[in-house]
Amino acid sequence: MNAITPHHFLVLAFLLFGVGFLGVVIRRNVLLVLMSLELMLNGINVALVAFSRAGANLDGSIFVFFIMTVAAAEVAVGLALLVALYKRRKSIFTEDMGLLGN
Amino acid sequence: MEAFVTFYSSNDWTAIGPEIALALAAMTILVMDLFGKDKFSGRTGLFAIAFQAVLLVAHLISYVSENSSNSYFSGMIEQSLQSDVMRSFFLLSSLLVSILAHRYLCKNRLASGEFHHLTMLATAGLMLLCQSSHFLMLFVALETVAICFYVLVAYNRNESKSLEAGIKYLLFGALSSSLLLLGIVLLYGVGANPEAWGASYPGYESMDPLAFQYLGNLMDENPDNLLLRAGVVLIIAGIAFKVGAAPFQIWVPDVYHGSPMPITAFLAVSSKAAGFFVLLNLVNGPFEGMAEFLLPLLGFVATFTIFFGNLAACAQRNLKRMLGLSGVAHAGYLLVAVMASMTDAFNGNDNDAVWVLFFYMFVYLFASFCVFGVMGLADLQDETEHEFSHYENLAQKHPWMGFVLVCGIASLAGIPPFAGFIAKLLLMTVAFEAKLYLSLTAMVIGVVISIYYYFGWIREVVFNPRPSFSDDEPVHDPWTKLSDIRLLKLVLIVFAVVSIVFGLWQGQIGNAF
Amino acid sequence: MNLDQILLLASIVVPALVSVLLFSGLIDKDEWAKQLAFLGLGFPCLAGIVLFINFDGATDGYSFEFLYEEMGLQELGITFHLGLNGVSSPLFAMAGIVGFAAGLAAIGSGAERIKLYLALLCFMQSGLMGLFASVDLFFYYLFHEFALIPTFIMIGLWGGRDRRSVALEITIYLTLGALVSLGGLVALNVMVDAEKFDFPTLSKALLEAGLLESTEAKIFGLLLLGLGILVALFPFHTWAARGYEAAPTSVSMLHAGVLKKFGLYGLVQIAVPLLPAGALEWSPWLMWLALGNVLFVGMVTIAQNNLKSMVGYGSVMHMGYCFLGIATISSLGSGSAVMLMVAHGLSVSLMFLLSTFIYRRSGTFEMNEMGGLAGKTPVLACFFVAASLATIGLPGFGNFWGEFGVFLSLGHNPEHRFFLGLAALGIIISAIFGLRAVARIFFGSPSESLSERESKTPIRDLELGEILPAGLILAALLFIGLWPRGISDRINTEIGPRYERVDYLGLSQFTPACCLVEPGGEDSNRTPPDEGGVPVVKPLSPPTDP
Amino acid sequence: METVAFSVLLLPLLSACVTLLFLRKQGNVAALLSVATAGGILAFSLFLIFAGEGETFAWEATWIRMSDWELRFGFLVDGSARLLLFVVSFVGFLIHVFSLGYMADDEAKARYFGGLSIFMFSMLGITLADNLIMIFVFWELVGFSSYLLIAHYYSTDEAAQASKKAFIVNRIGDFGFLIGIVLTYWAFDTVNLVEIENQLNNLFAWNQENPQSQILTPVTTALCLALACGFIGKSAQFPLHVWLPDAMAGPTPVSALIHAATMVAAGIFLLVRIEFLFTDHALSLIALLGAGMGLYAGFCALVQRDIKKILAYSTLSQLGYMAAAFGLGMPGLAMFHLMTHAFFKALMFLGSGSVIHACHHEQDIFNYGGLRKKMPITAYTFLVGVLAISGVCFLSGYFSKDAILLSAYNLNVPVFVLLYAGAILTSFYMFRLYFIAFEGESRSKYAKQAHENSSLMTAPLVVLAVLSVIGGYHAIFPDAIVGSVVPDLTEVAEMDNHLWMIVLGTFAWIVGLIGAKNLYGKVGNSDPLADKAPAFFALCRSKLFFDDVYDFYVRRIQDPFARFIEVMEMLFVSGLMVRGSAGVTGLFALLGKACYVGKIHAYAFWFIFGTLGFLAYAAGLFGK
């Protein structure tokens, strides 16, 4: 693997991050917004691992570990919130979350 | 493996005694709830209040003795006098949050144990956050705080508004933390292998690429590396979300609006203060080499924040939103102090700007809790909709509460003889010495604009109410049951008095500047 | 700590204590509250007069100094430092007198919630006394704010028409001015890195290491803008008339009479002597704006029908003279400005007081609906005629000396003579509106509204309780008018040494008119002629720096 | 010496204070007190006049000291001051006595006499002052006291308006005076008259000694004209004369004292005091002004019906004579005429006062008639006054007036022509007044039942009549009084064609007498001149539209302009500047509020744009 440089991984990471961001921006289903956030984190993970590999340094990989933990926790809380809200509103679409505003 | 003994050796758990104590107490509370009969009795709350009070006193005693800067846990955290001050700050504010929350929870019949559990965990996280000198530690602590806050904001789950606020806070929190994370990762990438990214640092192999110190040196070496710059601005963006600085301030009013009153106060005081302290640490630590690159950016952000917050607050009728926006404006003022601390006028160990920042944050804490405390006493049909009209003539109905509220507002507005004035004066002085004339102008104009809404509120509280023409049905008076608040009333009055005394006489504290 | 220092300190502390007592609600009877307020407001008056008399006219610098270091913020050089000098002691006494008169008016007025009213008044009074008594610039500003905030509250609570909006507007406007001037003070503090933040230290530091002229100009500009807003300099004057029209009497008296002098006091005491180069930079602008005060606002005043707003606009107009005097950048101008400040403070507060008395009798402020009041109330008529003539600047009242000094100082610099010509028109303008008011209110035949009002309740002349405050102020005015030395000597002791540099700079701008020389040369201050026989220009005395 | 001066000055002030403070209710006591004061003043000032043995005496004490401007409170009693002092105290005393009778049944006696005392105080102040600023101070004070006294009958709108007008018009004059003083101070570095004179003399001496290096004098025509503005305002010269006729709304003795004898003459006194400052241009200008005034006022007086107004206009014309005399460089003549004029004009005013008093405040001369039989003393003394003013030979008026005419004839012919025409007019309208008022038969019931007044009022008339007969022989006065005017008089006496002038003068008053006799010998209730020459009558009636012009200015220009300025302020300063900025702020506030739509997507866009901005900054798209 000598034609592939960290830059390729960086570009790939940016692409994943961007795609996730796109999802956050355009999807109106909160579930999918959460998934897109996960996708962004995955992009970051890719970059992190690539860097740690390129720098022969383990800290990055360990960081990935923590990121996964945090992501899982966030998702759990988010889904719980979502369910609680769904019980009241019977909807998980963002345009229905307009109680707070102005 | 002997290679790791160095790491073990620096794990000194006593260094983070208060945090550990908080965590253990948090779990104790859970256990109490587990075996308690009635979940809604305030036992846990009282326990939490008492414990935190004791802890605060103990910590105050402890840190006044030693103030040397030293790092533990193989560079994860680094303690200094400043971080100790911040720790006491967080302890104090969480104590107050617990006091406010006690009445709130009893009134709304919400489970009290978990609330205090999460509050204390969040506080512990904040305390670690402000000591962390390693990006991994910073990230983990930040996320701990964030997760606790997600839950706390949505804590009043009988209210859809509260839940919605929780969702919003969670989504944007996650978004901003992923931005922060991307920034960290970029820094890590350059740090782990500088040559690959156009940077250079001799002997980088033996350095921890996530430690503040190494990254600081790296940036000093090559301040105009594009990837480093990208990482730095992304990290700043992530923190700007925490402190509610434009253009990432947009979530503030909604979340403040929906969340329970004590948590609004907690967000307004602790989370913002934490963000500012982290920012301060970063721009004076790792990002020091990039000061002249960051200053214009921060200047723009500060100006934009001040104007946006004040102007948007002028048009608000809902007091919680208005306070949120005024908090945004205050974030702008504090950013000016942060900028001042970066300039050449203030490099060195005894950084006056930093102490001015601390003074301002403490004053802000006192004033905010005066205001939020009194607001929390009002019982409206809808907890979240505080209108100006609800405060009509409060000064005549309950002179003491009116006094406290006016003191708080005036201190926020920075009117002498209240402490807020001194804080703003110091801020102006510092900004002058740092030659930040543009931001200073913005600040002055912002303060003048802010007088509009603050004074409008005071007018409602103090001046005669306008004649109410709807006399067919009696308007609901939210100030009827203020009987069962002995302790709270006392605390609030003490705060009001404190914010007056600081305005008139700073004594030794003043000499710190 | 001798008696005088105690008096000085007490004149600030006593009203504050009284106001705290009244706030705390320990006093339940209104009568006691009134007597307490009488004490709390009478004491500063007494102290002011005593200190004014005790003030040694020979020594320059500060007397009765009182210093407390441990306020905190020593890093910024801020200390609690009281004292009086030649400029501040007349103003201090004036503040005491006007405050006492305002207090008497308030006690006499049947305002509801009188206790709170008196408490706020006492608070304001302590701020006013402190403002003129403080040597430290920070406390000079802080006391000003102490006096300012009760103003807002009292306007908001006891004000007249649309008091809520007026209170809001005046609050925002004045806060802007206060903040800008605070910025100027902070700039001064930062730029001149003196170890203390009071007048003597600053001036010493500036003498040793002066600032760049551009810096001086910037700081002076800030101070001028901020203080100008607070004194209602021409484009920023609109708050004044509205505020005074809406405010209750005592507040208008204290604010227009005393509190407004804060800005001019700052200019005379701080800005001009400390930053003469900057002042020189700005003096043309200031001249024009002050001219706007005199002429523009003067014309507006002529057009007024409401007595109170006429008085308000008139006070704004006369501020223009003070500004002109200051703008001449000369000791004569500034000294006369101080004199005018004292006299104007007395006369304008007297005008407000009397307009309220008139209101109590005629039930309106509209001058068209009054008329022929003199027949019913001769004493009131006498007072009002005296007050308005004092405002017009009739000799025998203090205002005359101030205005005349200002005109005199304007005549010195040939470039200022243009302004002299225009500004002197003001004496005609003020005569027009002053005498019009007298004629409309008191002369002529009684208006039908007045007579039908009298048919209900007989209109009585001033009672003793009303004559007392008015007479007090009038006596002070007459004292200044008949024996101006009593004040001018005290002013000289401070203005003389403090303005050496200023005069030097100001004189160096032009060659004064040549003054002729007797060959006998019997008077000494002129040098004898040289052989060429060209008349000797009066030499510019260069400042004698220590 | 200065104690005497002080007591002269402070005595009236004291009595005024006492009156206004304590005697407001007891009018009679106040009256007596004030008359006694006048007597005291007379005594003291006579002492002051004669004790000085003729040479000037000055005394000073510092009054105010502001940086290096020092004003000293000082007295300067020289010849002209003595003259005026004599006139003021003497005539003032007589008029006080007269007032006792005239104001006997006035309810506001105290105010009246208090005002008189204040007036005496300030008038004496002008007389004794030794520097310009002091003169200015008392100058304003006489204006104030005249304001008070004109407004004595304040309940009548006429009085209210007249008092206001008098004060304001005087203020206009003082405006110039003030500027003149300031310029003088900076030109000479002092305002003391003596010092200024010394400086000027030194200067001229210097210029004569070495003509090669001339020093140009700091005195300019502008300077002395500015100072002369004070004179123009105070002694009601063109164009500020409009206030004097209206000022007749006050009580008649006040008109006699203030608006005929003393205050208006103070303007002339001022000119005489600063005479050394004047340049030739200024002098000739003043001469022309005065002469023109003499003629113009005559025409105006020709058609008046109000007896006091007629006298007022004649006062104007006589003041014009004095101004002309001064302008001809004969200040002594001016002072001399001032004195004689004070006598006969006071006499006539008091006479008119007694007539008015007798006729229940009826002032229209066409409602009088035949008063000579009813009140002979008044009539004859009045006749003496008429003869004197119209310059009948060997009466007081003859000497002063013909001296002026003669000098004008020799020095400046156009001035002479104007003055001579004025003289003819003077005798004409004076005799007109006399014939209409005192001859013929009574034309109103008041006039029918009129009767002679008490001796309190007639005694001053007699005294003044005697004086206006013999007052012209300056030899009879002690040199201490008229010493200052003698040089000019002798100079005139040495001029030629006296005889010619006697003829002309006699011709003048005889023409006037005959014209008045056969025009007004027997009149009805209407002015025969109106039927004979209506156009001329209307023209004179209109007083050349001066009042209309002023009225037009006030109504149509000043007030609308003031209102316009007020609107400008409403619109721009308080509207556009204050409200405008507030409005803009509010607009932005609404804008900021509108950002909070509450939609997650909209908020997400804030995040993405923020990130874009930050990254763009990092990429250096914003410069750097």
Add this chain to the structure above:
Amino acid sequence: MSGPDLLFYLFAALSVGGGLLMVLSRHPVSAALFMIVSLVGVASLFVLLDAFFLAILQVLVYAGAVMVLFLFIIMLLDVGPEGAKASRMKFVSGVAGLISVGLLLVLLLDLGLGSMESSDCSADDCDSCGESAAFAWPEIRDETAANGSSLVFSPSVKAFGFGLLAKYMLPLQVAGFLLLAAMVGVIILSKKSKGEESGLNQ
């Protein structure tokens, strides 16, 4: 182009494509499945980078636990596809989102590659400018070692363990508390309590 390169491109395409489809697919279930695809792609990229342990974690935690949780919630709430309502707004926001995200990517790439250019041109041998194949991945030794304050990269799980328990002890504990907080939060948010009756009836 050798095999690993091909693999890289394959897996990259897999992950990005999966992500894109997830973002664009209308039905949540299919979106979740696409998400799993992209996650697996990422995992295999980890394998390419010799981070075997992380790859395992990725598959277990993400593809396993998290996505199953997602799917479970989707089933629980049986959310259908996003309705076509507010389609215009959706379209506008979609376009705006595309544009802005495109800009974001352009900026990020510009920053990343810009740094690369500066790197090559800052290097001494300018012949290597342009072609970035000059990068040599450091060879890895299968042993756990620490170099100074930094840990040496190694694919072995042992290194992870040491790193976590030695150097990152404190963060590990904190993460534990983080999970505790999350758990408590989830419970408090979703369990029925007596307090809820008061809230439900509105």
